[in-house]
Amino acid sequence: MKRILVPIKRVVDYNVRIRVKPDGSGVITDGVKMSINPFDEIALEEALRIKEKGLADEVLAVSIGPADCQQQLRTALAMGADRAILVQTDAVVEPLDVARMLRTICDRESIFLAILGKQAIDDDCSQTGQMLAALWGRPQATFASKVEIDGAVARVTREVDAGLETLEIDLPAVITTDLRLNEPRYVKLPDIMKAKKKPLDTVDTASLGVTPVERLKAVKFDPPPQRTKGIMVKDAQELVDALRRKGLA
Amino acid sequence: MNRILIVAEHDGARVNPAIAKCVTCARAIPDAEVTLAVFAADPATVAASAAAIAGVDRVVTVTHAAHANPLAAAIAPQLAELAAGYSHVFGPSTTFGKDLMPRVAALLDSAQVSDLMAVESATRFRRPIYASNAIVTVESSAGAKVVATVRIASFEAAGVSVAPAPIEAAVVSAAPDTHTRFVSVSSARSDRPDLQTAAKVVSGGRALASAENFGILFKLADKMGAAVGASRAAVDAGYAANDMQVGQTGKIIAPQLYLAFGISGAIQHLTGIKDARTIVAVNKDPEAPIFEVADIGLVGDLFQVVPEIERLLDRPG
Ligand SMILES: Cc1cc2nc3c(=O)[nH]c(=O)nc-3n(C[C@H](O)[C@H](O)[C@H](O)COP(=O)(O)OP(=O)(O)OC[C@H]3O[C@@H](n4cnc5c(N)ncnc54)[C@H](O)[C@@H]3O)c2cc1C
Ligand SMILES: Cc1cc2nc3c(=O)[nH]c(=O)nc-3n(C[C@H](O)[C@H](O)[C@H](O)COP(=O)(O)OP(=O)(O)OC[C@H]3O[C@@H](n4cnc5c(N)ncnc54)[C@H](O)[C@@H]3O)c2cc1C
Numbered sequence: 001m002k003r004i005l006v007p008i009k010r011v012v013d014y015n016v017r018i019r020v021k022p023d024g025s026g027v028i029t030d031g032v033k034m035s036i037n038p039f040d041e042i043a044l045e046e047a048l049r050i051k052e053k054g055l056a057d058e059v060l061a062v063s064i065g066p067a068d069c070q071q072q073l074r075t076a077l078a079m080g081a082d083r084a085i086l087v088q089t090d091a092v093v094e095p096l097d098v099a100r101m102l103r104t105i106c107d108r109e110s111i112f113l114a115i116l117g118k119q120a121i122d123d124d125c126s127q128t129g130q131m132l133a134a135l136w137g138r139p140q141a142t143f144a145s146k147v148e149i150d151g152a153v154a155r156v157t158r159e160v161d162a163g164l165e166t167l168e169i170d171l172p173a174v175i176t177t178d179l180r181l182n183e184p185r186y187v188k189l190p191d192i193m194k195a196k197k198k199p200l201d202t203v204d205t206a207s208l209g210v211t212p213v214e215r216l217k218a219v220k221f222d223p224p225p226q227r228t229k230g231i232m233v234k235d236a237q238e239l240v241d242a243l244r245r246k247g248l249a
Numbered sequence: 250m251n252r253i254l255i256v257a258e259h260d261g262a263r264v265n266p267a268i269a270k271c272v273t274c275a276r277a278i279p280d281a282e283v284t285l286a287v288f289a290a291d292p293a294t295v296a297a298s299a300a301a302i303a304g305v306d307r308v309v310t311v312t313h314a315a316h317a318n319p320l321a322a323a324i325a326p327q328l329a330e331l332a333a334g335y336s337h338v339f340g341p342s343t344t345f346g347k348d349l350m351p352r353v354a355a356l357l358d359s360a361q362v363s364d365l366m367a368v369e370s371a372t373r374f375r376r377p378i379y380a381s382n383a384i385v386t387v388e389s390s391a392g393a394k395v396v397a398t399v400r401i402a403s404f405e406a407a408g409v410s411v412a413p414a415p416i417e418a419a420v421v422s423a424a425p426d427t428h429t430r431f432v433s434v435s436s437a438r439s440d441r442p443d444l445q446t447a448a449k450v451v452s453g454g455r456a457l458a459s460a461e462n463f464g465i466l467f468k469l470a471d472k473m474g475a476a477v478g479a480s481r482a483a484v485d486a487g488y489a490a491n492d493m494q495v496g497q498t499g500k501i502i503a504p505q506l507y508l509a510f511g512i513s514g515a516i517q518h519l520t521g522i523k524d525a526r527t528i529v530a531v532n533k534d535p536e537a538p539i540f541e542v543a544d545i546g547l548v549g550d551l552f553q554v555v556p557e558i559e560r561l562l563d564r565p566g
Contacts, residue, residue, distance in 0.1 A: 012379070014516075014517070017382075017516070018379040018380075018382035018383055019382075020383045027378075027379060027382075027383050094360055095351070095360075095361070096354070096355060096358075096359075096360055096361075099355060118498075119498070121379070121380065121497070122378065122379055123363075123378050123379075124363065124364065124377065124378055124379070124380065124497070125351075125361070125363045126347050126351070126363060127351035127354070127361050127363060128351075129351075130321065130348065130349075130350075130351035130352045130355070131351045131352070131354065131355035132355075133322075133352060134325065134351070134352040134353075134354075134355035134356050135355050137426075138428065139322055139426070139428045139429040140321060140322065140348070140352065140429070141429075142321075142344075142347070142348045143344060143347075143348070145491065155432065158344075159344070159491050159492070160344040160345070160434070160492075161343050161344045161345070161445065161492060161500070162434060162436040162492065163434060163435050163436030163490070163491070163492045164434070164435050164436070164491065164492075165431075165433070165434040166432040166433045166434070167320075167429055167430065167431060167432060168429075168430045168432050169428060169429050169430070170428040170429075173428075178498070179481065179485070179498055180484070180485065180491065215359070215360035215389065215390055215393060216360045216362065216387040216388070216389055217387065217388045217389075217390075218385050218386070218387055219373065219385075219386040219387065219388050220385070220386050221383050221384070221385050221386075222383070222384045222385075222386070223382075223383065223384070224377070224381055224382060224383065224384055224523065227523075227528075227542050227544070228544075230528070230540075230542075230543045230544035230545055230546060231544070231545055231546070232540075232545075232546045232547070232548070233545060233546070233547050234547070235547070235549070235557075236547070236549075236553075236554050236557035236558050236561055237557075237561060238547075239529065239531075239545060239547050239554075239558065240558055240561040240562065242545045243506070243529070243545070246527060248449070248505065248506045248527060249473070249562060
């Protein structure tokens, strides 16, 4: 059985304007719209395409977090994932512990490919995939914009500062997705109905042998410094004059 | 004493300009001793450029054929081994550092501080979250090794040293992993300034409407000695190359001057330019959110304004 793992993180929707709580204890997440991390939708889409080409048999979606993550897992099932596991916890789980749990799942489910988002748009850590690859002792191809599976190897094009880099990696391996890898499909109503019948198991962190540890304590949260209000100019001449006054032209 | 090890990203000839910024960050830690580690197939010239950065106490080199092209899988086990005896291990928040450092952190059983933007003490740091819409102060546990990527837009580059630091060859026993092979890299190399370190950046959005039209921005940029950037919408539409994307998921930049033409100013884009000294926005929609952050705003059609600016720059003011 060739199985692909796609971790799904529940995050504040990218359209929500984030505000820091006045007491600095966190950001306001009560009552805001939550969604699948956009990079994870891309990861799932890629997994589904690989399966649809006959190169994999099953796509497993896993989320680690509170009970509400079921919503995002149901959406993943509606998109086409075959099965889902919720690792239910209300604890703050840092990337290293997320990676530890995923590593255990990779072994238990004999995963041949794990596709993660390159970053979660809430904490913007961009760590989990690389940490999973390290703990698993397997290759990583991060920031992927093209993936080709060819037997026991994958050829991955990566978006790097210099341009595009291509790597060849032995499977099993970890890939993390960049925005231009694909465009995720829309979920259709009948798929949502079908998804209700697909298996969604809930387990706890202990069953994966991990007790989440807080290695980095969040001491306080601040709003970012505000930029001072600028000026409006009426034409190109005034614009160039303003630049010259600042010594920028 | 805090012993800080920084992985010196390089292109085979010189260290990346981001490294001088990592050194400034490391120097902000009290009682710091700073070591740069060069992984290369032939490290001599790179090591010399690393040793010339002011504030560097020592350069160590690791020579291996596997480092002809920088691969996280090859470097990580060796960097993790070198990290013994250091309190902090830093890399730049470039795609190289973002790829490598979490792999190293996991091998060291450490958490990672991503995008470190300010040092408050040897264990307390600030970093941006939610596309820089909030800043979190984090404290690492006492005695734990601190692994971090340094947000290069937050630090000035260290200067050039009068007396170069000593260079030593390091002995490591960990073998590079071979399950990952470099195939190729393609880059639209140009003689224009590098987007991540340029003092001036001219940037375009979806409004440019074609790759050919982007040419007017390249012309203006050349006149100003500026690099060229783009919004995600412009990159997705194929008007600009992927390595030109500025924003949360592209490059985070801090130029003296950022000129945004036909960019609406989505949160994800603004994340990439928050540290620019002066932001100029030209947009035909007076309600465009980019005007909320612009120091100088002009409501107008970029296709008229850009050639006009170019013409006016030729005339002495
Ligand atoms: C200092 C600090 C304080 C925090 N405080 C809180 C808090 O108060 N409350 C709170 O709810 N969270 C909090 N978190 C967030 C929580 O710890 C994050 O889940 C964790 O940091 C992962 O970071 P990331 O998602 O940015 O990882 P990244 O490495 O950016 O994620 C990359 C990919 O990994 C996968 N992934 C990551 N996490 C999960 C997951 N949980 N389930 C499935 N897949 C996943 C996804 O595929 C994702 O695209 C805090 C984090 C930090 C660092
Ligand atoms: C997870 C995620 C990550 C993202 N990461 C990034 C990122 O890193 N970088 C990024 O840029 N975006 C990113 N985005 C996308 C972002 O949300 C916006 O969609 C994007 O920035 C819009 O690009 P734009 O401003 O060019 O296009 P639009 O929003 O379409 O704006 C075009 C603007 O041009 C103006 N205009 C049109 N014609 C003219 C004219 N002739 N003269 C002058 N003005 C004109 C219009 O008034 C409009 O304001 C991300 C989105 C998501 C979901």
